Amino acid sequence: MILPQKEHLRQRARKNVIATGIDRLFIMYMRFLTFLLILMSGMGVTVAQNLPDTVYERQALEKLMALMNLQLTDLTFRDDYTKKDSFRLATVANLMRQPYGMIHFVEQFKDTCRNQKPEPIFSFALEQIGKETQQFRWEAADLSQGDSLDRGMNLFYRSLEFNRLLRKADKYLYKVFPPSADSAFAWLTPEEKSFLMKQFKQLLLEDTLDQSRSPQQIDSIQDAEEEYIKQFVRFGAKIRKDIIVSAGVAAAIELHREINLLLDEIKAGHLSARGILSDTAVLPPRTGIAQYLGRKEGWAIGGPEDNYYKGDSHFIIDFGGNDRYDLVYNPDNPHGTIIIDLAGNDIYNGLTDFTVGSGGMNVGLLFDISGDDIYSGKDFSLGSGFFGFGLLYDAAGNDRYYGDTHVQGAATFGIGSILDLGGNDVYSAALYGQGFGGPEGAGFIVDYLGNDNYLAGNKYKDVLRYDDHYLSLSQGFAYGFRPYVSGGIGAIIDYKGNDNYVSDIFAQGTSYWWALGMIYDSSGNDQYVSYQYAQGAATHMTLGILLDQSGNDFYRGKGLMQGCGHDYSCAIMLDRYGDDIYHAVDLSQGAGSANGFGIMLDARGNDAYYVMKTNNTQGFGDARRDFGSIGLFLDLSGTDRYDGNGGENRFWQTPSKWGGGLDEFILPDSAVSGL
């Protein structure tokens, strides 16, 4: 009786062992499977996240669009919604055909600027202001070709390096700029040339008195302005801006090189400012001093002490000291201007328009090599190219830039730029500034280092929309005269630092009428604040993009922003890395309006999105002209917070035509659907 019982117990025990073994095996197998699954999904994520940013983003966008029965090729515009004008830039026209290419274009621009060398930057910019209808580019006129180094010149200073710099300046000021300006406007009558500096200039100026004018007065001003534009259209195509702009580009490149050679010699101890300035020629009796290189009228050469310069100068070089410049320019007598300041905390004060690195129907160059400087100008100043080329190059220091209209990297029919290589800088402008591109213009600021503040607005009220907001039309903004003259390219490229961008109406990677406005901010925890039409916005057949590469950023505003395209326009707001906060009231964060496309894309980081109105934000398309606009919202990774239509780890569509969003770039389809 006992034996069978024992046997039974033994058998049970054996069974238990076997069962436990099987269980263990099963558990191990399951653990292995789980591990494999985690590994696979991890790989999936890794694969997705190791993709180049552009591929990763593009795949996600295609996925979202596919879910909405849209294709990337749907993001395109015709070029004939209205009659085409003859001022349309090829770059803008091409990007209108494939607006998603804006991302590539911005990166290309940024890469070109990376090495802090004027040559690639200006060559690139010059290329971008080619017209759609243009077959070839006109070159600068140079009457000095074939001249030997010092032919026909009396030398006053003995330093070879210094004389070489002076000679280059002399060559550009008297043998390149004047014939280039003559050639650029050679096809214009004297009245037409005068029109550019008078009536056309007025088109870019606002008046604070508009706030109190009657409807009849405003109507008559608008009629007059429209007439000016029509008048300009009749002869504007005869302007060969390339000629004067190429002359400016060549001068900027060559003088930059010469300045660096001179600085290298000074740094190496081979030369000194005092040595250069004291080692001068013994003049023969009765020889006119003005005949000597560096001693001409309109030229000034200052030593390392604090100096004061005033007037309508052609050329100034200063070796040091804290200097003050009171600059004037007579637009009735356009000429080139070159100012080089090698050291010191300087104050540049523009007493008239067209000063401080400004090219008004000519070329204006300002190189400041070091020191904490203050640049203050009126209209068309501080790196302004108005039918010309303007450069303000600041190599170091914490600088302040103040100006009114068409300032601080602003261009209309030309190139206007600020290259600021270091320091914590403040840029303050009222209108059309800080990377502004008017018709046939490329205006830009490239700021390489420092925590910078960009402030635009607060002077000219936006009388069309508000009684308590001001036009900015700045900070990577581009503009055309609708519907007669297409706009240009306006850009801010800011590499490092925690930057603040503050504006009101129209700013921060925005444009109006066949133009491209853009901001590329590479790193730092940045703050973008604006009220309307900003942060990747585009209104009326045009393009805008704000691309912030990294940093924990903050975006705030009211509406028509953060990836909002209105009226056959496309705008992109792209933030790649960092934990970001987005705040808006309406028509924002991936909103298409009046057949426009708005794309809001945040690739990585733990982000927070807040909107006040959910009926037209976070993936919204407005049903205008019997069909739809497209609004796309994408957050590709991270743990995110939403106040609005969006939600973590999901796809959504809004009750609109056509809008939707996707949070998380879910595994590639082949990994989950067996396709």
Next chain:
Amino acid sequence: MMTGYRQILLGLAFLISVSAENTWSQESRSSEIDRKVDSLFVLASSGEVMHRDLVQPATDSLAAMGAAAVPRLIEIYDTQDARERQTINNILVKIGKPAVPYLVNSLTLDNAEQVGRICATLGEIKDTSAVEGLIKAVVHADWRVRSEAVGSLGKIGDSRGNGAMTYLLLDTVGLVRKSAAVAAGALLFEPTVKTLVNMLADDFYGARLCALEALVKFGAHVVDAIADSINSERGLIGNLGCLALGRIGGDSAVAVLVGQLDSPDYIRRAMAVEGIFETGSSFGCGFVELMKERETHPIVQQYIRKVMDKHAGR
């Protein structure tokens, strides 16, 4: 004889003088009207915030002038200002039927942009007397005129526009096809159904999404046509077809949608689930519930959850 001749001459002179006076007086009246229109229009089209209160009264006054204001309004309809353009449209629409003859006569103007705007205004007035004029405009060389003309034919909703609309469904310009598709949804001309189904894969998103809307308006008649093409190689036809079927609803639509739940394409499965969600069919929901266990794609799962939540809520 001489006296008789003199009398005739005097008579003629009198007639000429009276006629000239009339002409002068008419011209004077007309220029007076123009001046009135212009001065009111400055206020009506004013965009500044501080003048906003003046806009509506001025618009109303212009509309109250009726047909008398129309010639001048048409004359300035070539404006390049968007606000002015919108203001003119609003006034003409307010004037309504009395404006139509003037507008139709102006369809032969040289300025295509202006003609396009006139077509659009006629569509908003919705008077059938404009139909013949609009039909003539659908062969205009400028696509903007064709687009507005066919759009307006749809808005007026007169079957005389069927032929023109069908013709423009195959236009070379996407925006014209879009307008024709919108018109098709209004005119509901059955021979266009097949074209509309094909248009679900149109290169231009505006055309395909408007074709979807049009098909939905046709209702149950188009289920077979969509079913015939649902497995087309052009995936968009099937995807958008599922959405159309969902909004049309009914058993036959649900049956087609259920057949798409096994598609190897996850987007098609998602669209089929969405279609079933739209129909609200319990029968369809049952199939969605069955696929729940085997579905692995997170997006489709999200669609399924939506159906399940709706179903559970009943």
